Amino acid sequence: xxxxxxxxxxxxxxxxxxxxxxxxxxxxxxxxxxxxxxxxxxxxxxxxxxxxxxxxxxxxxxxxxxxxxxxxxxxxxxxxxxxxxxxxxxxxxxxxxxxxxxxxxxxxxxxxxxxxxxxxxxxxxxxxxxxxxxxxxxxxxxxxxxxxxxxxxxxxxxxxxxxxxxxxxxxxxxx
Numbered sequence: 001x002x003x004x005x006x007x008x009x010x011x012x013x014x015x016x017x018x019x020x021x022x023x024x025x026x027x028x029x030x031x032x033x034x035x036x037x038x039x040x041x042x043x044x045x046x047x048x049x050x051x052x053x054x055x056x057x058x059x060x061x062x063x064x065x066x067x068x069x070x071x072x073x074x075x076x077x078x079x080x081x082x083x084x085x086x087x088x089x090x091x092x093x094x095x096x097x098x099x100x101x102x103x104x105x106x107x108x109x110x111x112x113x114x115x116x117x118x119x120x121x122x123x124x125x126x127x128x129x130x131x132x133x134x135x136x137x138x139x140x141x142x143x144x145x146x147x148x149x150x151x152x153x154x155x156x157x158x159x160x161x162x163x164x165x166x167x168x169x170x171x172x173x174x175x
Contacts, residue, residue, distance in 0.1 A: 004120075004122075005128075006066075006118075006123075006127060007091065007120055009127075009145070009148055010115075012152055013115065013116055016153070016157055017112055019175070020109075020156075022175040023160060023163045023164060023175045026167075026172045027048050029100065031170065032047070032100075033093065034048050034091065035091045036170045037170070038121070039171075043169055044089075045089075045162065046159070046166065048163060050110045051079040051162055051166070052087035053107075053108075054083040054085070055108055055159050055160075056079065057079065057083055059073055059111025060111060061116040062118070063114060064087045064153065065147065066126055066127075066144075067122075067126065067144045068114075068122075072114055073110060073115075075107065076099065076107065082097075083090070125139070127144050127148065128143055128144070130143060131143055131144055131146065
């Protein structure tokens with residue numbers, strides 16, 4: 001059976017999205033932006049709001065690299081700076097820093113579902129093009145396909161691993 005490169009990447013991404021849904025079971029609007037707390041120690045590790053918000057930044061990038069319709073997955077104003085790789089995750093039990101849980105998770109899931117759709121429709125030639133990024137990203141991931149495979153696989157699952165750890169530290173257990 002022959003499968004396009006886009007379908008191979010989308011298969012992995014869909015598996016990750018299923019995991020992302022399971023990881024949210026038991027998470028509430030009240031603890032969505034709370035750092036894990038053992039009862040004695042506040043743990044400076046990314047919380048769900050930051051994890052899902054940060055990951056939401058990459059779905060539009062996937063679609064843009066494929067020449068897809070990015071307008072359908074526009075990020076809300078302020079998302080990019082709030083959730084950038086250079087931003088620090090902050091405790092926000094009062095909901096004054098981060099958007100509400102529904103806003104963040106909707107942006108995350110809608111964006112990645114659109115990315116899956118775009119990946120499944122793209123020609124292999126697009127994924128074989130040189131990575132337009134500069135610096136280390138271009139060296140590590142020389143083609144558009146290798147970059148997007150990272151965004152849809154390794155990057156996504158690294159941060160979902162943080163979510164799994166947060167769940168356990170917060171007493172929610174495995175997903």
